Amino acid sequence: xxxxxxxxxxxxMSNPLLPYFQIGTGRPLIxxxxxxxxxxxxxxxxxxxxxxEVAQLSQSRAVWSIDRRHGLASDTLVRDIARDYAATIANLxxxxxxxxxxxxxxxxxxxxxxxxxxLVNRLVIVSSAYRLSDSGRATQLEIADRLRRGHSRRxxxxxxxxxxxxxxxxxxLGAAGALxxxxxxxxxxxxxxxxxNAEDAFNLGDRIGMIAAPTLIAGGENDRFYGAELFAETAxxxxxxxxxxxxxxxxxxxxxxxxxxRDILAFLGDHDADTRPNGPASG
Numbered sequence: 001x002x003x004x005x006x007x008x009x010x011x012x013m014s015n016p017l018l019p020y021f022q023i024g025t026g027r028p029l030i031x032x033x034x035x036x037x038x039x040x041x042x043x044x045x046x047x048x049x050x051x052x053e054v055a056q057l058s059q060s061r062a063v064w065s066i067d068r069r070h071g072l073a074s075d076t077l078v079r080d081i082a083r084d085y086a087a088t089i090a091n092l093x094x095x096x097x098x099x100x101x102x103x104x105x106x107x108x109x110x111x112x113x114x115x116x117x118x119l120v121n122r123l124v125i126v127s128s129a130y131r132l133s134d135s136g137r138a139t140q141l142e143i144a145d146r147l148r149r150g151h152s153r154r155x156x157x158x159x160x161x162x163x164x165x166x167x168x169x170x171x172x173l174g175a176a177g178a179l180x181x182x183x184x185x186x187x188x189x190x191x192x193x194x195x196x197n198a199e200d201a202f203n204l205g206d207r208i209g210m211i212a213a214p215t216l217i218a219g220g221e222n223d224r225f226y227g228a229e230l231f232a233e234t235a236x237x238x239x240x241x242x243x244x245x246x247x248x249x250x251x252x253x254x255x256x257x258x259x260x261x262r263d264i265l266a267f268l269g270d271h272d273a274d275t276r277p278n279g280p281a282s283g
Contacts (some may be wrong), residue, residue, distance in 0.1 A: 009129070018088040020066040024058025028093060031057065031065045032085065034103030034127070034253065035195060036186070053254060056261040057100065057155070061268075062084070064208045066110075072194035078202040081195070090121050096213075098268055102253055103127045104195060107202050110234075114204060120213040122263050127219045127251050130231040130237065131203040135163075136225035144196045147185060156181035165222040165250030192221035208237045213240040216267040218260060220249030242267065256266035 031054050032225050054063045075085050098121050101109025106128020113120045146155035161174030177184045215238045219231040228245050233242035
């Protein structure tokens, strides 16, 4: 793949499209990524990390990784962010598209599927649910408080530590976050705070059953932001949805997770695998 194909299309704010980059060929697959800190246009390292997150999904698809808008208002809600995504998707594509939402991106994808169902062909929700768990919400509120106080190292340590599945993993990840806070929480990023606040207020419980698109919910058994119980409850509330719970896994992403990528592509019909309705992952 040539380097030009990795260059994201970062458009000025006057343009109705959100910033995005595209890799791979084939049918379009929209990815709404998880929470990440930044300040302004992402630098080369951030773009490279975004590329790695979705590279495996581009095995058989043209993957469009779409970022959130810059300059979010402090009182932004998830439905406001989803509205931005709806406008961008409607501008880019003429037909309903398959959408993968990861972590915070999963909340946005769920909101999009409820509010603008005509845009969604199939829906994959990774490490997300119709709301945060009580402990996940408390953790994000503490992260936001540390950021407001200017304690970026402590915020990054808490943030990244809670993605681990075991105590040892959380300890190592927390140390890494404290050493490189800008990679985790960016630099004085008001959009990160706005998005944290939006997700803390997010609860789609009374509308989640309206989702009509075929849906896959996938998450780690030891996810500290949501948890297996909320993943299962979300799947139960969406008619005909499928559930994959990965034993001993934490707050997972698609990067480097071959089993998750295989299950996503199987659900989307790109190759065969066992994705039973509301069934746990094997192994």
